[in-house]
Amino acid sequence: MSKYLMNKFIHHVNMSEAAEKEYKSNPRGYVEEWEKSEKLKLTSDEREALCNRDYGRLYALGAHPFTLWSFTEAVWAHEVPRDELVKDYKEKAAKAGYPDFKT
Amino acid sequence: MAEIVSIIGITHNPFMPRLFKQANRPPGCAKIIERIDMMREKLAQAKPDVLVTIGNDHLHQFFMDNMPAFMIGKMDTYDGTFYDEIREFGLPTHHVPGDVELSDALMEGAFDKGVDFAYSNELTIDHSITVPLMFVRPEMDLPIVPILTNCIAPPLPRPKRFYEVGQAIRAVIENLQTNKRIAILVSGHLSLEVGGPKQFERRLMDPNFDASAVGWIAQGDVNGAVNHCSFDQLKQSGNMTHGFLNFIMMMGVAKATRPSYAEGLDAGFPAIPFFSWDAKEGVAR
Numbered sequence: 001m002s003k004y005l006m007n008k009f010i011h012h013v014n015m016s017e018a019a020e021k022e023y024k025s026n027p028r029g030y031v032e033e034w035e036k037s038e039k040l041k042l043t044s045d046e047r048e049a050l051c052n053r054d055y056g057r058l059y060a061l062g063a064h065p066f067t068l069w070s071f072t073e074a075v076w077a078h079e080v081p082r083d084e085l086v087k088d089y090k091e092k093a094a095k096a097g098y099p100d101f102k103t
Numbered sequence: 104m105a106e107i108v109s110i111i112g113i114t115h116n117p118f119m120p121r122l123f124k125q126a127n128r129p130p131g132c133a134k135i136i137e138r139i140d141m142m143r144e145k146l147a148q149a150k151p152d153v154l155v156t157i158g159n160d161h162l163h164q165f166f167m168d169n170m171p172a173f174m175i176g177k178m179d180t181y182d183g184t185f186y187d188e189i190r191e192f193g194l195p196t197h198h199v200p201g202d203v204e205l206s207d208a209l210m211e212g213a214f215d216k217g218v219d220f221a222y223s224n225e226l227t228i229d230h231s232i233t234v235p236l237m238f239v240r241p242e243m244d245l246p247i248v249p250i251l252t253n254c255i256a257p258p259l260p261r262p263k264r265f266y267e268v269g270q271a272i273r274a275v276i277e278n279l280q281t282n283k284r285i286a287i288l289v290s291g292h293l294s295l296e297v298g299g300p301k302q303f304e305r306r307l308m309d310p311n312f313d314a315s316a317v318g319w320i321a322q323g324d325v326n327g328a329v330n331h332c333s334f335d336q337l338k339q340s341g342n343m344t345h346g347f348l349n350f351i352m353m354m355g356v357a358k359a360t361r362p363s364y365a366e367g368l369d370a371g372f373p374a375i376p377f378f379s380w381d382a383k384e385g386v387a388r
Contacts, residue, residue, distance in 0.1 A: 004167055011166055014187045065298025065342055066255060067162050070191050086303055094300035098342060102257040103167045 003062050004103040005038060006046040010063055014071040024075055027051050056092030062099045105279035108286055109149035110362075111142050112320075112353045112378030113238060115158060115290035117192040117230035120237055129305070131370030138368060138377045143239045145364075145379050151286035153202045154240065155209070155272070157250045157349055157356075158231030158290045163187075164223070165253070171221035172260045173268055176249040177206040178226055183233035197233055202246035205283070209248060212275030218268050220250075235290045254291075254348040262332040265348045266325055269355020289353040292346030293317070293367045293374035299342040305371050309340035313367040313374040316347055320378055323359035341373070350376065 009031065013019045023030040028051040035042060042050070049057035055072040059065065069089065076085050122128055123136060163185045165171060183197040210220050232249050250272070253259060276285055293316055294308035307313055319328040328351050337344040363381040367374035 007167060011162060015163070015185060017186055017190075059298075064162065064256070065302075067298075069298035069302060070187055073191060074187065090300050090302065093298075098299065098338065 002040065002043050002046055005040040005042055006050065006058065006061065007064050007067065007103060008038075009034060009042075009050055010058070010067055010071045014067055014074060020074050024078070027053055055089055056096070059089075059093050060096035060099055062101045064101045065093075105276050105281045105283050105285055107273070107276055107356075108151055108284045108382045109146055110287045110289070110353060110357050110378075110380040111146060111239060112289045112291065112350055112376055113139070113142055113235050114292070114375045114377075115231045115234040116372070116375070117188060117194060117234055120234065121193040129371055131372060134368060134370045135372075135375055138366070138375070139238045141364075142377060142379060143241075145381055146239045146286060146288075149286055149382050150284060151245060152283045153205055153248065154236075154245050154286050154288050155205075155248045155250060155276075156228075156232045156235065156288045156290075157252070157352060158228075158235070159252045159254045159346065159349060161229055161231065161255060163229045164227055165251070165256075167256055170253055170256050171251070172253050172264075173218070174221035174223060174251050175206050175210050176201065176226040176228070176251070177203055177210070177222050177224055179203050181226060181228050181232075181247065181249060183228040185227060185229055188230055192230065194230060194233065197236075197243055199228065199233075199236065199243050200246040202248055205246075205279075205281075205285075206248045208279055208281075209250075209272065209275055212278065213268075213271050216271040216274055218271040231290050235288050239288065252349055252352065254345040255343070257334055259334055259345060259348070262329040262348060262351050265351040266329060266355040269352035270358070271355075272352075273356045273358060287353070287356050289349055289356070289378075291349030291353075291376065292344060293376050294340040295343045295346060295373045296341035297343045301341065304373075306373070307367075307369055308344070308373050310369075310374075312340035312344065316350070317365050317367045317376075320350060320354060320362060321365040323354070323357075323361050325354060325359045328354060350378070353378065
């Protein structure tokens with residue numbers, strides 16, 4: 001069920017301005033604190049990908065593509081121009097192909 | 104007896120409203136706006152009292168902790184939209200009136216037709232409902248009954264079931280003891296990719312699928328549609344092509360009759376769907 005939990009975190013950050021701000025200011029601290037309040041647990045791979053805002057890895061691990069792009073833009077576009085972000089996201093996604101995103 | 108006075112199928116592309124306002128908008132926008140204007144006029148001419156709006160929540164209100172296959176909103180006012188859609192797409196918020204009486208009647212009637220809708224008394228609508236309204240009824244003055252499908256979080260209901268649910272909606276409406284003039288506004292996609300390696304490409308994702316899909320609707324070819332639209336088949340045409348399933352439900356509402364208008368517009372974007380069944384051509388029969 002951890003793929004579900006990884007998606008739940010992405011969804012949570014994507015839907016809330018406050019969560020988005022806190023996560024951007026301290027990704028690792030925010031992920032670890034959030035996970036404590038959850039009954040389910042992330043795998044170490046999933047946790048590291050979330051702590052590093054590593055959208056390429058999250059995509060490869062089966063994050064839902066629709067929400068993942070929205071999340072990626074929300075948590076990176078203040079640091080990376082959107083065109084560059086789109087290009088890099090697509091390159092990383094292309095390497096992973098089409099992972100199963102069913103939870 | 105209630106009458107279905109119009110069925111319209113249209114895009115819910117959430118980037119379009121902002122794009123249309125840009126001074127340097129891509130040249131293809133003019134054609135899209137022309138089609139939208141045509142659909143808005145068709146809806147106005149049908150003089151509906153209420154809109155049944157069929158779309159799909161995009162992991163906003165519903166998430167994988169609690170994912171209904173098909174659900175009906177039961178509220179007298181709906182808020183749209185969500186924080187992320189305001190941030191990403193620049194979409195405005197809305198308050199849209201609802202028709203609770205019709206929501207209840209559809210819900211109860213569908214049980215008797217073998218369709219068990221989930222329901223919500225606290226539903227916020229996302230771009231799949233608000234964007235089509237912005238396009239064809241920007242006044243947002245008509246009460247709506249939102250019907251949402253799961254075509255985004257697999258496992259998905261089967262294509263045949265989308266068709267059957269559409270048939271049930273039609274049958275229930277035709278048996279309602281009301282004089283309301285009811286229009287059906289459906290939104291969905293043709294081939295489309297979001298969040299994958301081909302996202303944001305300004306071209307038809309899969310021209311062959313788009314042509315086939317428009318053909319199934321234009322010809323009322325239910326077998327063609329339901330036999331080519333499994334989850335795995337649709338993802339070959341783009342990872343979010345599953346939004347086409349809403350249009351299979353639309354075929355059910357239309358009893359697979361031939362539409363007055365059917366097009367997958369190539370305007371330099373992924374194909375933009377436009378479908379209509381106009382009252383003068385027999386939508387009520």
